[in-house]
Amino acid sequence: MDRRAFLRHLTWASLAPAALSVSACSPSHSTPPVSAPDSLWVHAPPEAAPALQTSKEQWRTLLSADEYRILFEADTEPPGSSPLLEETRTGTYLCAACRLPLFSSKTKYKSGTGWPSFWAPLEGQVDTKRDMKLGYPRTEYHCRRCGGHQGHVFEDGPEPTGLRYCNNGLALTFVPAGKPLPSPRT
Numbered sequence: 001m002d003r004r005a006f007l008r009h010l011t012w013a014s015l016a017p018a019a020l021s022v023s024a025c026s027p028s029h030s031t032p033p034v035s036a037p038d039s040l041w042v043h044a045p046p047e048a049a050p051a052l053q054t055s056k057e058q059w060r061t062l063l064s065a066d067e068y069r070i071l072f073e074a075d076t077e078p079p080g081s082s083p084l085l086e087e088t089r090t091g092t093y094l095c096a097a098c099r100l101p102l103f104s105s106k107t108k109y110k111s112g113t114g115w116p117s118f119w120a121p122l123e124g125q126v127d128t129k130r131d132m133k134l135g136y137p138r139t140e141y142h143c144r145r146c147g148g149h150q151g152h153v154f155e156d157g158p159e160p161t162g163l164r165y166c167n168n169g170l171a172l173t174f175v176p177a178g179k180p181l182p183s184p185r186t
């Protein structure tokens with residue numbers, strides 16, 4: 001099955017109750033992630049790094065209180081609050097905790113929801129889990145390396161994936177093309 005056929009299959013296979021919302025990082029049904037092609041990299045892909053064992057107490061000392069609450073207590077920032085909503089430069093979005101590259105500017109789009117939105121993460125950089133906190137299933141995604149919560153993924157995004165990765169701006173750090181990526185936290 002080629003990539004487009006796979007995406008079609010994914011969409012049709014998961015159409016069940018289509019309670020789609022374009023208004024928030026809220027209602028939708030669970031969605032498996034779709035990998036993004038390597039061509040989305042703005043900076044060079046990093047060397048594979050092992051999962052971090054940094055404790056929550058250590059993260060608390062490294063991050064602001066707001067960053068910590070989102071990344072390690074799965075909170076959500078107020079809609080419309082992130083300066084990254086207006087960021088249109090070419091570059092890479094890193095995990096604000098461990099600095100693993102998570103998204104390319106090539107997949108960013110204006111969703112109108114009030115949160116920075118992307119139609120795909122960089123391949124292999126996020127993991128997902130089922131989230132029932134609101135009483136119905138959502139797909140939470142987080143940084144593969146440090147486990148820091150980023151947001152939720154919904155099926156009302158644009159082509160080519162049809163997915164919307166609804167991300168907290170405080171959980172990301174933007175690095176424009178031409179500037180070196182900061183060293184990952186270890």
Ligand SMILES: [Zn+2]
Binds near residue numbers: 096099145146
């Ligand atoms: Zn991370």
